[in-house]
Amino acid sequence: MAITSDSVREIFKGLEDGDGAAFFERVADDVDWTVMGTHPLAGHYGSKKAFTEGTFAKLSQVLPHGAQLHVENLIVKDDEAVVELHSLATAKNGMRFDNRYCWVVYFQAGLIVRVRAYLDSAMVAQLFEENPIA
Structure with a gap:
């Protein structure tokens, strides 16, 4: 069964609603x-556990x-999807973390099996520089 735009949007709805568990059920x-x-x-x-911890x-x-991820655009072809997302978040120190993402997602039997995620590296580095983890 090929993935459709509607099914990809439904999978990502968990992330948009702040329900990461619902999204990760499909990973x-x-x-x-x-x-x-x-x-x-x-x-x-190499695993869902390693990804979520990292x-x-x-x-x-x-x-x-x-x-606070939101889907902006997506392109679906067969069992692959390119999903553009943005975040509208605020860090502990008040820094706006409005990042942009592009995830190239591969599906198998309705589950996400491979992802290549691209984002604003400088913004992520700044986020952790200004908000160090203990």
């Missing part, structure tokens, strides 16, 4: 997730209300 446990760049969240993660857990320490 394979052994997801291959790469966050591009040279910043504290960048890296290659990114969302760190962000939750500096963004009291989470990243």
Whole structure:
């Protein structure tokens, strides 16, 4: 079954609603997730657990209300989607964290199995520089 724009929007609705658990139910446990760049969240993660610990857990320490991600645009072809997102978040120190993202997402049997995520590396570096994690 091929992925549709509507099904991708439905999967990402959890992130938009602040319900990360609903989104991550649609992510394979052994997801291959790469966050591009040279910043504290960048890296290659070989599982859902490793990805959430390396990114969302760190962000939750500096963004009291989470990243607040919103889908801006998407392109779907077969079992792949390109999803443009933006965040409208505020850090602990008051810094606006209005980042832009592009996730290239691969699906298998309705689950996200691989992601290549691109974002503003300088903004992420500044976020953690101004809001150090203990």
